[in-house]
Amino acid sequence: MTRPTEAQRRQWKEEGYLVLQDAIVGDELRRLQAAFDRCAAEARPGWLERVEAGVQSAMFFDIPNPLEKDEVFVDLVDHPSWYGFLMDFSGDDLIFLAPQVRTVPPSPVSYVGWHPDVPHTTPLHMKVQVYLNDVGPGEGGFAYVPGSHRKGAGPFPAVRRIDSMPGQKVFTGRAGTAILFNSYGMHTAVDNRTPVPRKSIILIYEKWSRERYSSQRFAAIAPLCATRARRKLFGLEV
Protein backbone atom coordinates (compact mmCIF):
# COMPACT_ATOMS: atom_id res chain seq x y z
CA MET A 1 0.00 0.00 0.00
CA THR A 2 1.52 3.30 -1.12
CA ARG A 3 1.38 5.93 1.58
CA PRO A 4 1.70 9.69 0.92
CA THR A 5 4.99 11.44 1.45
CA GLU A 6 5.25 14.13 4.08
CA ALA A 7 5.03 16.76 1.33
CA GLN A 8 1.84 15.15 0.02
CA ARG A 9 0.37 14.98 3.52
CA ARG A 10 1.15 18.64 3.97
CA GLN A 11 -0.45 19.56 0.67
CA TRP A 12 -3.54 17.51 1.48
CA LYS A 13 -3.85 19.23 4.82
CA GLU A 14 -3.26 22.76 3.55
CA GLU A 15 -4.67 22.67 0.03
CA GLY A 16 -7.24 19.87 0.25
CA TYR A 17 -6.26 18.04 -2.92
CA LEU A 18 -3.61 15.89 -4.57
CA VAL A 19 -3.06 15.11 -8.24
CA LEU A 20 -1.76 11.67 -9.17
CA GLN A 21 -0.67 11.75 -12.79
CA ASP A 22 -0.62 8.41 -14.60
CA ALA A 23 -2.45 6.78 -11.73
CA ILE A 24 -3.80 4.31 -14.26
CA VAL A 25 -1.83 3.53 -17.40
CA GLY A 26 -1.31 1.03 -20.20
CA ASP A 27 -3.45 -2.07 -20.50
CA GLU A 28 -5.27 -1.32 -17.29
CA LEU A 29 -6.36 2.08 -18.59
CA ARG A 30 -7.41 0.63 -21.94
CA ARG A 31 -9.45 -2.09 -20.22
CA LEU A 32 -11.12 0.52 -18.01
CA GLN A 33 -11.92 2.76 -21.00
CA ALA A 34 -13.35 -0.18 -22.92
CA ALA A 35 -15.55 -1.22 -20.00
CA PHE A 36 -16.70 2.39 -19.60
CA ASP A 37 -17.61 2.72 -23.27
CA ARG A 38 -19.35 -0.66 -23.40
CA CYS A 39 -21.43 -0.04 -20.28
CA ALA A 40 -22.24 3.53 -21.33
CA ALA A 41 -23.43 2.34 -24.75
CA GLU A 42 -25.66 -0.27 -23.13
CA ALA A 43 -27.18 2.24 -20.73
CA ARG A 44 -27.55 5.15 -23.17
CA PRO A 45 -31.03 4.32 -24.58
CA GLY A 46 -32.48 4.09 -21.09
CA TRP A 47 -30.85 7.37 -20.11
CA LEU A 48 -32.32 9.13 -23.16
CA GLU A 49 -35.79 7.80 -22.35
CA ARG A 50 -35.52 9.13 -18.81
CA VAL A 51 -34.26 12.49 -20.08
CA GLU A 52 -37.31 12.76 -22.35
CA ALA A 53 -39.55 11.86 -19.43
CA GLY A 54 -37.96 14.57 -17.30
CA VAL A 55 -36.78 12.21 -14.59
CA GLN A 56 -33.05 12.35 -15.40
CA SER A 57 -30.72 15.12 -16.45
CA ALA A 58 -29.40 15.48 -19.98
CA MET A 59 -26.36 17.34 -18.67
CA PHE A 60 -24.61 14.29 -17.24
CA PHE A 61 -25.01 10.56 -17.55
CA ASP A 62 -24.05 8.02 -14.90
CA ILE A 63 -23.87 4.32 -15.72
CA PRO A 64 -26.32 2.68 -13.29
CA ASN A 65 -24.87 0.15 -10.81
CA PRO A 66 -21.45 0.06 -12.48
CA LEU A 67 -19.85 -2.20 -9.87
CA GLU A 68 -22.28 -4.92 -10.88
CA LYS A 69 -21.47 -4.52 -14.56
CA ASP A 70 -17.71 -5.01 -14.65
CA GLU A 71 -15.15 -6.04 -12.05
CA VAL A 72 -12.77 -3.41 -13.34
CA PHE A 73 -14.88 -0.78 -11.59
CA VAL A 74 -14.74 -2.70 -8.30
CA ASP A 75 -10.97 -2.87 -8.49
CA LEU A 76 -10.80 0.91 -8.73
CA VAL A 77 -12.23 1.36 -5.26
CA ASP A 78 -9.10 0.08 -3.51
CA HIS A 79 -6.74 0.81 -6.36
CA PRO A 80 -3.10 0.85 -5.21
CA SER A 81 -2.51 4.28 -6.74
CA TRP A 82 -4.72 6.03 -4.19
CA TYR A 83 -6.04 3.54 -1.63
CA GLY A 84 -3.05 4.04 0.66
CA PHE A 85 -3.52 7.79 0.51
CA LEU A 86 -7.17 7.59 1.50
CA MET A 87 -6.39 5.14 4.29
CA ASP A 88 -3.72 7.47 5.58
CA PHE A 89 -5.98 10.54 5.51
CA SER A 90 -8.80 8.65 7.24
CA GLY A 91 -6.64 7.14 9.96
CA ASP A 92 -6.95 3.68 8.37
CA ASP A 93 -10.69 3.80 8.92
CA LEU A 94 -12.33 4.15 5.52
CA ILE A 95 -15.70 3.37 3.99
CA PHE A 96 -16.67 3.58 0.34
CA LEU A 97 -20.04 5.21 -0.35
CA ALA A 98 -20.67 5.32 -4.11
CA PRO A 99 -19.20 5.39 -7.61
CA GLN A 100 -20.25 7.81 -10.33
CA VAL A 101 -19.18 6.53 -13.72
CA ARG A 102 -19.99 9.72 -15.53
CA THR A 103 -20.19 11.13 -19.03
CA VAL A 104 -20.64 14.89 -19.30
CA PRO A 105 -21.83 16.02 -22.75
CA PRO A 106 -20.32 19.21 -24.18
CA SER A 107 -22.13 22.38 -23.18
CA PRO A 108 -21.26 26.07 -22.95
CA VAL A 109 -22.44 25.90 -19.34
CA SER A 110 -21.43 23.35 -16.77
CA TYR A 111 -24.16 21.26 -15.14
CA VAL A 112 -23.10 22.35 -11.71
CA GLY A 113 -21.83 25.47 -9.99
CA TRP A 114 -19.31 25.89 -7.18
CA HIS A 115 -20.26 23.89 -4.11
CA PRO A 116 -18.96 21.82 -1.21
CA ASP A 117 -20.47 18.35 -0.93
CA VAL A 118 -20.92 18.17 2.82
CA PRO A 119 -20.62 20.41 5.89
CA HIS A 120 -17.86 20.03 8.44
CA THR A 121 -20.28 18.22 10.76
CA THR A 122 -19.95 15.21 8.44
CA PRO A 123 -17.00 12.86 8.94
CA LEU A 124 -14.07 13.49 6.57
CA HIS A 125 -15.52 13.13 3.07
CA MET A 126 -13.19 12.47 0.14
CA LYS A 127 -13.50 11.88 -3.57
CA VAL A 128 -11.22 10.54 -6.25
CA GLN A 129 -11.92 11.76 -9.77
CA VAL A 130 -10.26 9.72 -12.50
CA TYR A 131 -10.17 11.12 -16.03
CA LEU A 132 -10.93 8.52 -18.69
CA ASN A 133 -10.05 10.82 -21.57
CA ASP A 134 -7.51 13.62 -21.93
CA VAL A 135 -8.88 16.83 -20.44
CA GLY A 136 -7.35 20.08 -21.62
CA PRO A 137 -8.24 23.71 -20.88
CA GLY A 138 -11.93 24.46 -21.51
CA GLU A 139 -12.76 20.78 -21.80
CA GLY A 140 -14.95 20.29 -18.74
CA GLY A 141 -12.21 19.56 -16.24
CA PHE A 142 -12.52 19.43 -12.47
CA ALA A 143 -11.86 22.65 -10.57
CA TYR A 144 -11.19 23.28 -6.89
CA VAL A 145 -10.47 26.22 -4.63
CA PRO A 146 -7.31 25.17 -2.77
CA GLY A 147 -7.65 25.67 0.97
CA SER A 148 -11.43 26.01 0.84
CA HIS A 149 -11.82 22.73 2.74
CA ARG A 150 -10.47 24.22 5.94
CA LYS A 151 -12.91 25.01 8.70
CA GLY A 152 -13.61 28.73 8.69
CA ALA A 153 -12.50 29.21 5.10
CA GLY A 154 -14.60 31.59 3.04
CA PRO A 155 -17.14 33.00 2.65
CA PHE A 156 -17.01 32.36 -1.06
CA PRO A 157 -18.85 34.59 -3.53
CA ALA A 158 -21.92 33.20 -5.31
CA VAL A 159 -20.40 33.73 -8.75
CA ARG A 160 -22.54 33.20 -11.83
CA ARG A 161 -19.65 32.41 -14.15
CA ILE A 162 -17.51 29.51 -13.00
CA ASP A 163 -14.29 31.19 -14.04
CA SER A 164 -15.10 34.14 -11.77
CA MET A 165 -14.38 32.22 -8.55
CA PRO A 166 -11.29 33.74 -6.91
CA GLY A 167 -8.39 31.40 -6.17
CA GLN A 168 -9.65 28.49 -8.24
CA LYS A 169 -7.48 25.87 -9.87
CA VAL A 170 -8.64 23.95 -12.93
CA PHE A 171 -7.16 20.48 -13.35
CA THR A 172 -6.20 19.42 -16.83
CA GLY A 173 -4.64 16.02 -17.34
CA ARG A 174 -4.09 12.96 -19.45
CA ALA A 175 -6.44 9.99 -19.32
CA GLY A 176 -5.55 8.04 -16.20
CA THR A 177 -4.95 11.12 -14.05
CA ALA A 178 -6.56 10.87 -10.60
CA ILE A 179 -7.46 13.88 -8.46
CA LEU A 180 -8.03 13.29 -4.76
CA PHE A 181 -9.95 16.02 -2.98
CA ASN A 182 -11.49 16.84 0.33
CA SER A 183 -15.22 17.36 -0.33
CA TYR A 184 -15.59 20.05 2.33
CA GLY A 185 -13.89 22.25 -0.26
CA MET A 186 -15.48 24.27 -3.04
CA HIS A 187 -15.38 22.46 -6.35
CA THR A 188 -17.15 22.13 -9.69
CA ALA A 189 -16.77 20.99 -13.29
CA VAL A 190 -15.87 23.75 -15.72
CA ASP A 191 -17.68 24.46 -18.99
CA ASN A 192 -16.86 22.18 -21.90
CA ARG A 193 -16.83 24.16 -25.14
CA THR A 194 -15.35 21.37 -27.22
CA PRO A 195 -17.40 18.77 -29.10
CA VAL A 196 -15.89 15.98 -26.97
CA PRO A 197 -17.77 14.62 -23.91
CA ARG A 198 -15.79 14.38 -20.70
CA LYS A 199 -15.59 10.87 -19.30
CA SER A 200 -14.55 10.34 -15.73
CA ILE A 201 -15.12 8.15 -12.71
CA ILE A 202 -15.81 9.73 -9.34
CA LEU A 203 -15.33 7.54 -6.27
CA ILE A 204 -16.85 8.75 -3.00
CA TYR A 205 -15.41 7.82 0.40
CA GLU A 206 -15.76 8.85 4.02
CA LYS A 207 -14.01 8.20 7.27
CA TRP A 208 -15.84 5.13 8.58
CA SER A 209 -18.83 5.81 10.85
CA ARG A 210 -21.69 3.71 12.13
CA GLU A 211 -24.14 6.07 10.41
CA ARG A 212 -22.70 5.31 6.98
CA TYR A 213 -22.36 1.58 7.52
CA SER A 214 -24.84 -0.42 5.43
CA SER A 215 -24.40 -4.11 4.82
CA GLN A 216 -26.86 -3.99 1.92
CA ARG A 217 -25.37 -1.12 -0.13
CA PHE A 218 -22.90 -3.33 -1.97
CA ALA A 219 -24.34 -6.75 -1.18
CA ALA A 220 -24.49 -7.55 -4.89
CA ILE A 221 -20.70 -7.58 -5.15
CA ALA A 222 -20.03 -9.43 -1.88
CA PRO A 223 -18.48 -12.39 -3.75
CA LEU A 224 -15.77 -10.02 -5.02
CA CYS A 225 -14.90 -8.90 -1.49
CA ALA A 226 -12.86 -11.76 -0.08
CA THR A 227 -10.54 -9.91 2.30
CA ARG A 228 -11.60 -8.37 5.57
CA ALA A 229 -10.19 -5.03 4.49
CA ARG A 230 -12.35 -5.02 1.39
CA ARG A 231 -15.44 -6.15 3.28
CA LYS A 232 -14.99 -3.25 5.68
CA LEU A 233 -14.32 -0.79 2.86
CA PHE A 234 -17.54 -1.78 1.10
CA GLY A 235 -19.51 -1.78 4.34
CA LEU A 236 -20.20 -5.47 4.21
CA GLU A 237 -19.00 -5.92 7.78
CA VAL A 238 -18.02 -3.71 10.69
Next chain:
Amino acid sequence: MPRPDAHSLRIDAHVHVFARASAEFPRETSDWLPPDREEPVSKLLKEMEAHRVGRAVLVQIGGTSLEHHAYLLHCLKTYPRRFLGIGLIPPDIPSAADHMDRLTDGTGVIGFRLSSLGGPRDPLDRIDIREFRTYPIWKRAAEKDYVLWLYPRSGEAHLVPFLLEAFPQVRVVFNHLFICPGKGKFSIDAKGRPRVDTPVPPMTRYATMRLNQYENVTGHLSGQYAFSREPWPYRDLAGWHSQLLRAFGANRLMWATDFPWIAEDPGYGPLTRLMDELLPDLTEHERADIMGGTAQRFLRFP
Protein backbone atom coordinates in the same frame (compact mmCIF):
# COMPACT_ATOMS: atom_id res chain seq x y z
CA MET B 1 -61.30 52.28 -20.98
CA PRO B 2 -59.72 51.18 -17.68
CA ARG B 3 -56.61 53.15 -16.76
CA PRO B 4 -53.56 52.00 -14.90
CA ASP B 5 -53.75 53.23 -11.32
CA ALA B 6 -51.11 54.05 -8.78
CA HIS B 7 -50.24 50.36 -8.52
CA SER B 8 -49.54 49.97 -12.23
CA LEU B 9 -46.13 48.51 -11.46
CA ARG B 10 -47.87 45.28 -10.56
CA ILE B 11 -47.64 43.34 -13.78
CA ASP B 12 -49.06 39.89 -14.42
CA ALA B 13 -46.41 38.57 -16.77
CA HIS B 14 -48.24 35.60 -18.30
CA VAL B 15 -51.99 35.21 -18.89
CA HIS B 16 -54.29 33.83 -21.57
CA VAL B 17 -57.56 35.23 -22.88
CA PHE B 18 -59.69 33.83 -25.68
CA ALA B 19 -63.09 34.32 -27.26
CA ARG B 20 -65.67 31.83 -28.42
CA ALA B 21 -64.60 30.42 -31.77
CA SER B 22 -66.19 32.58 -34.47
CA ALA B 23 -65.61 34.09 -37.90
CA GLU B 24 -64.39 37.25 -36.20
CA PHE B 25 -62.15 35.41 -33.79
CA PRO B 26 -61.25 32.04 -35.30
CA ARG B 27 -59.27 29.62 -33.17
CA GLU B 28 -58.48 25.96 -32.85
CA THR B 29 -60.79 23.94 -30.66
CA SER B 30 -60.29 20.85 -28.55
CA ASP B 31 -61.75 19.08 -25.55
CA TRP B 32 -59.65 21.47 -23.54
CA LEU B 33 -60.71 24.58 -25.47
CA PRO B 34 -64.23 23.80 -26.74
CA PRO B 35 -65.67 26.26 -29.28
CA ASP B 36 -68.18 27.79 -26.93
CA ARG B 37 -65.75 28.42 -24.08
CA GLU B 38 -64.50 31.95 -23.58
CA GLU B 39 -62.20 33.66 -21.14
CA PRO B 40 -62.61 37.23 -22.30
CA VAL B 41 -60.31 40.12 -21.64
CA SER B 42 -63.12 41.84 -19.72
CA LYS B 43 -63.01 39.07 -17.12
CA LEU B 44 -59.25 39.43 -16.79
CA LEU B 45 -59.49 43.21 -16.48
CA LYS B 46 -62.09 42.85 -13.73
CA GLU B 47 -59.73 40.63 -11.75
CA MET B 48 -56.80 42.96 -12.38
CA GLU B 49 -58.79 45.98 -11.26
CA ALA B 50 -60.01 44.19 -8.15
CA HIS B 51 -56.49 43.24 -7.18
CA ARG B 52 -54.63 46.37 -8.30
CA VAL B 53 -52.70 44.74 -11.10
CA GLY B 54 -52.07 47.39 -13.71
CA ARG B 55 -50.73 45.52 -16.70
CA ALA B 56 -50.30 42.06 -18.11
CA VAL B 57 -48.72 40.01 -20.87
CA LEU B 58 -51.30 38.24 -23.04
CA VAL B 59 -49.95 34.97 -24.38
CA GLN B 60 -51.56 33.53 -27.50
CA ILE B 61 -53.58 30.35 -27.16
CA GLY B 62 -55.81 28.55 -29.63
CA GLY B 63 -53.63 28.31 -32.72
CA THR B 64 -50.47 29.51 -34.38
CA SER B 65 -51.63 31.02 -37.69
CA LEU B 66 -52.01 34.77 -38.20
CA GLU B 67 -55.81 34.39 -38.23
CA HIS B 68 -55.77 32.58 -34.92
CA HIS B 69 -54.20 35.65 -33.33
CA ALA B 70 -57.27 37.79 -34.09
CA TYR B 71 -58.56 37.99 -30.52
CA LEU B 72 -55.10 38.66 -29.09
CA LEU B 73 -54.58 41.50 -31.58
CA HIS B 74 -58.04 42.85 -30.81
CA CYS B 75 -57.25 42.99 -27.09
CA LEU B 76 -53.88 44.63 -27.65
CA LYS B 77 -55.43 47.23 -29.94
CA THR B 78 -58.25 47.97 -27.53
CA TYR B 79 -56.02 48.29 -24.45
CA PRO B 80 -52.62 49.39 -25.73
CA ARG B 81 -51.45 50.71 -22.36
CA ARG B 82 -52.56 47.66 -20.45
CA PHE B 83 -51.12 44.79 -22.39
CA LEU B 84 -48.20 43.47 -24.36
CA GLY B 85 -48.57 40.31 -26.40
CA ILE B 86 -46.70 37.09 -27.08
CA GLY B 87 -47.53 35.23 -30.27
CA LEU B 88 -47.06 31.72 -31.61
CA ILE B 89 -45.31 30.50 -34.76
CA PRO B 90 -46.56 27.59 -36.90
CA PRO B 91 -44.00 24.78 -36.66
CA ASP B 92 -43.93 24.12 -40.41
CA ILE B 93 -44.07 27.69 -41.69
CA PRO B 94 -41.69 28.35 -44.65
CA SER B 95 -40.72 31.83 -43.47
CA ALA B 96 -40.89 32.28 -39.73
CA ALA B 97 -39.36 35.75 -40.09
CA ASP B 98 -42.27 37.02 -42.23
CA HIS B 99 -44.79 35.64 -39.76
CA MET B 100 -42.94 37.24 -36.85
CA ASP B 101 -42.65 40.60 -38.59
CA ARG B 102 -46.32 40.69 -39.57
CA LEU B 103 -47.50 39.86 -36.08
CA THR B 104 -45.33 42.49 -34.44
CA ASP B 105 -45.97 45.33 -36.87
CA GLY B 106 -47.42 47.99 -34.57
CA THR B 107 -49.62 45.48 -32.79
CA GLY B 108 -48.22 45.27 -29.28
CA VAL B 109 -46.90 41.76 -29.87
CA ILE B 110 -43.32 41.85 -28.60
CA GLY B 111 -42.23 38.26 -28.96
CA PHE B 112 -43.01 34.61 -29.47
CA ARG B 113 -43.49 31.52 -27.39
CA LEU B 114 -41.49 28.39 -28.19
CA SER B 115 -42.13 24.97 -26.71
CA SER B 116 -39.85 23.16 -29.14
CA LEU B 117 -36.35 24.08 -30.28
CA GLY B 118 -35.97 21.54 -33.05
CA GLY B 119 -32.46 20.35 -32.23
CA PRO B 120 -30.91 16.96 -31.46
CA ARG B 121 -32.54 15.14 -28.57
CA ASP B 122 -29.42 13.14 -27.75
CA PRO B 123 -27.04 15.37 -25.76
CA LEU B 124 -24.09 13.35 -27.06
CA ASP B 125 -24.92 14.12 -30.70
CA ARG B 126 -23.01 16.83 -32.52
CA ILE B 127 -24.62 20.20 -31.81
CA ASP B 128 -24.83 22.81 -34.58
CA ILE B 129 -27.46 25.41 -33.80
CA ARG B 130 -27.66 26.44 -37.46
CA GLU B 131 -29.34 23.09 -38.04
CA PHE B 132 -31.99 23.64 -35.35
CA ARG B 133 -35.50 24.08 -36.76
CA THR B 134 -35.91 27.25 -34.69
CA TYR B 135 -32.58 28.80 -35.69
CA PRO B 136 -34.30 31.24 -38.11
CA ILE B 137 -36.60 32.29 -35.28
CA TRP B 138 -33.70 33.05 -32.93
CA LYS B 139 -31.89 34.84 -35.72
CA ARG B 140 -34.91 37.02 -36.49
CA ALA B 141 -35.46 37.70 -32.78
CA ALA B 142 -31.86 38.89 -32.57
CA GLU B 143 -32.25 41.12 -35.63
CA LYS B 144 -35.55 42.67 -34.57
CA ASP B 145 -35.24 42.60 -30.77
CA TYR B 146 -38.15 40.22 -30.28
CA VAL B 147 -38.56 38.48 -26.93
CA LEU B 148 -38.58 34.69 -26.83
CA TRP B 149 -40.91 33.05 -24.34
CA LEU B 150 -39.46 29.62 -23.61
CA TYR B 151 -41.28 26.57 -22.38
CA PRO B 152 -39.06 23.77 -23.76
CA ARG B 153 -39.62 20.10 -23.07
CA SER B 154 -37.17 18.21 -20.91
CA GLY B 155 -35.64 16.43 -23.92
CA GLU B 156 -34.49 19.77 -25.32
CA ALA B 157 -33.49 21.68 -22.20
CA HIS B 158 -29.81 20.94 -22.85
CA LEU B 159 -30.02 22.82 -26.17
CA VAL B 160 -30.90 26.16 -24.61
CA PRO B 161 -27.35 27.10 -23.48
CA PHE B 162 -26.04 26.71 -27.03
CA LEU B 163 -28.66 29.17 -28.32
CA LEU B 164 -28.05 31.65 -25.52
CA GLU B 165 -24.34 31.52 -26.19
CA ALA B 166 -24.97 32.37 -29.84
CA PHE B 167 -27.66 34.99 -29.22
CA PRO B 168 -26.76 36.96 -26.10
CA GLN B 169 -28.81 39.90 -27.36
CA VAL B 170 -32.13 38.02 -27.45
CA ARG B 171 -34.30 38.66 -24.42
CA VAL B 172 -35.50 35.31 -23.07
CA VAL B 173 -38.24 34.62 -20.56
CA PHE B 174 -38.40 31.07 -19.19
CA ASN B 175 -41.99 30.19 -18.44
CA HIS B 176 -43.41 28.62 -15.32
CA LEU B 177 -40.60 28.22 -12.79
CA PHE B 178 -38.00 27.19 -15.40
CA ILE B 179 -39.62 23.76 -15.44
CA CYS B 180 -39.28 21.85 -18.73
CA PRO B 181 -42.04 19.23 -18.75
CA GLY B 182 -41.28 15.64 -19.64
CA LYS B 183 -42.77 13.71 -22.52
CA GLY B 184 -46.14 12.24 -21.60
CA LYS B 185 -46.30 14.22 -18.38
CA PHE B 186 -48.99 16.68 -19.50
CA SER B 187 -52.63 16.13 -18.68
CA ILE B 188 -55.78 18.12 -17.99
CA ASP B 189 -57.01 17.99 -14.43
CA ALA B 190 -60.61 17.69 -13.22
CA LYS B 191 -60.93 21.48 -13.28
CA GLY B 192 -59.90 21.70 -16.93
CA ARG B 193 -56.42 23.06 -16.18
CA PRO B 194 -53.01 21.91 -17.39
CA ARG B 195 -51.37 19.41 -15.07
CA VAL B 196 -47.68 18.53 -15.31
CA ASP B 197 -46.32 15.53 -13.46
CA THR B 198 -42.74 16.51 -12.64
CA PRO B 199 -40.26 16.22 -9.84
CA VAL B 200 -39.57 19.58 -8.19
CA PRO B 201 -36.80 20.68 -8.22
CA PRO B 202 -36.89 19.51 -11.82
CA MET B 203 -34.10 17.39 -13.26
CA THR B 204 -33.75 20.00 -15.98
CA ARG B 205 -32.34 22.37 -13.36
CA TYR B 206 -28.89 21.11 -14.34
CA ALA B 207 -29.47 22.76 -17.72
CA THR B 208 -31.32 25.87 -16.55
CA MET B 209 -29.99 27.07 -13.20
CA ARG B 210 -26.64 28.15 -14.52
CA LEU B 211 -28.30 30.16 -17.27
CA ASN B 212 -28.19 32.86 -14.61
CA GLN B 213 -24.82 33.78 -16.12
CA TYR B 214 -26.61 35.16 -19.18
CA GLU B 215 -27.96 38.61 -18.42
CA ASN B 216 -30.59 38.23 -21.16
CA VAL B 217 -32.38 35.40 -19.32
CA THR B 218 -35.29 35.95 -16.95
CA GLY B 219 -38.07 33.69 -15.77
CA HIS B 220 -41.60 33.44 -14.44
CA LEU B 221 -42.66 32.52 -10.96
CA SER B 222 -45.94 31.06 -12.17
CA GLY B 223 -47.83 27.90 -12.99
CA GLN B 224 -47.59 26.57 -9.44
CA TYR B 225 -51.04 24.97 -9.62
CA ALA B 226 -49.86 22.70 -12.44
CA PHE B 227 -46.77 21.34 -10.66
CA SER B 228 -47.67 21.31 -6.96
CA ARG B 229 -49.01 18.33 -5.10
CA GLU B 230 -50.63 20.63 -2.56
CA PRO B 231 -53.43 23.20 -2.68
CA TRP B 232 -52.67 26.93 -2.53
CA PRO B 233 -50.24 28.26 -1.37
CA TYR B 234 -48.32 25.31 -2.82
CA ARG B 235 -45.80 25.12 0.00
CA ASP B 236 -44.06 22.11 -1.55
CA LEU B 237 -42.68 24.55 -4.13
CA ALA B 238 -41.30 27.06 -1.63
CA GLY B 239 -37.80 25.60 -1.70
CA TRP B 240 -37.63 25.76 -5.48
CA HIS B 241 -38.77 29.41 -5.43
CA SER B 242 -35.96 30.17 -2.99
CA GLN B 243 -33.41 28.42 -5.20
CA LEU B 244 -34.53 30.44 -8.22
CA LEU B 245 -34.34 33.64 -6.21
CA ARG B 246 -30.80 32.83 -5.06
CA ALA B 247 -29.69 31.92 -8.56
CA PHE B 248 -31.29 34.69 -10.61
CA GLY B 249 -32.19 37.43 -8.15
CA ALA B 250 -35.47 39.32 -7.98
CA ASN B 251 -34.49 41.59 -10.86
CA ARG B 252 -34.58 38.58 -13.20
CA LEU B 253 -37.86 37.04 -11.94
CA MET B 254 -41.45 37.91 -12.85
CA TRP B 255 -44.65 37.03 -11.04
CA ALA B 256 -47.51 35.75 -13.21
CA THR B 257 -50.86 34.07 -12.61
CA ASP B 258 -51.38 32.01 -15.78
CA PHE B 259 -54.98 33.26 -15.81
CA PRO B 260 -57.56 31.86 -16.53
CA TRP B 261 -56.45 28.50 -15.19
CA ILE B 262 -56.34 29.85 -11.64
CA ALA B 263 -59.56 31.89 -11.85
CA GLU B 264 -61.63 29.37 -9.89
CA ASP B 265 -58.98 27.57 -7.83
CA PRO B 266 -57.47 29.30 -5.93
CA GLY B 267 -58.78 32.53 -7.51
CA TYR B 268 -56.91 35.56 -8.84
CA GLY B 269 -56.69 37.28 -5.46
CA PRO B 270 -54.77 34.51 -3.68
CA LEU B 271 -52.29 34.43 -6.59
CA THR B 272 -51.46 38.09 -5.97
CA ARG B 273 -50.39 37.10 -2.43
CA LEU B 274 -48.48 33.97 -3.43
CA MET B 275 -44.99 35.46 -3.33
CA ASP B 276 -45.58 36.57 0.27
CA GLU B 277 -46.44 32.96 1.10
CA LEU B 278 -43.59 31.26 -0.75
CA LEU B 279 -40.90 33.93 -0.40
CA PRO B 280 -41.76 35.58 2.92
CA ASP B 281 -38.29 37.05 3.41
CA LEU B 282 -38.31 39.22 0.29
CA THR B 283 -37.28 42.81 0.84
CA GLU B 284 -39.71 45.47 -0.31
CA HIS B 285 -37.49 46.19 -3.28
CA GLU B 286 -37.27 42.52 -4.25
CA ARG B 287 -41.02 42.09 -3.96
CA ALA B 288 -41.58 45.15 -6.14
CA ASP B 289 -39.25 43.73 -8.78
CA ILE B 290 -40.91 40.33 -8.88
CA MET B 291 -44.43 41.77 -8.83
CA GLY B 292 -43.82 44.07 -11.76
CA GLY B 293 -40.54 45.95 -11.83
CA THR B 294 -38.64 43.22 -13.65
CA ALA B 295 -41.38 42.82 -16.25
CA GLN B 296 -41.65 46.55 -16.79
CA ARG B 297 -37.93 46.95 -17.40
CA PHE B 298 -37.21 43.73 -19.27
CA LEU B 299 -40.31 43.76 -21.48
CA ARG B 300 -40.28 47.56 -21.82
CA PHE B 301 -43.87 48.23 -20.93
CA PRO B 302 -44.87 51.70 -22.13
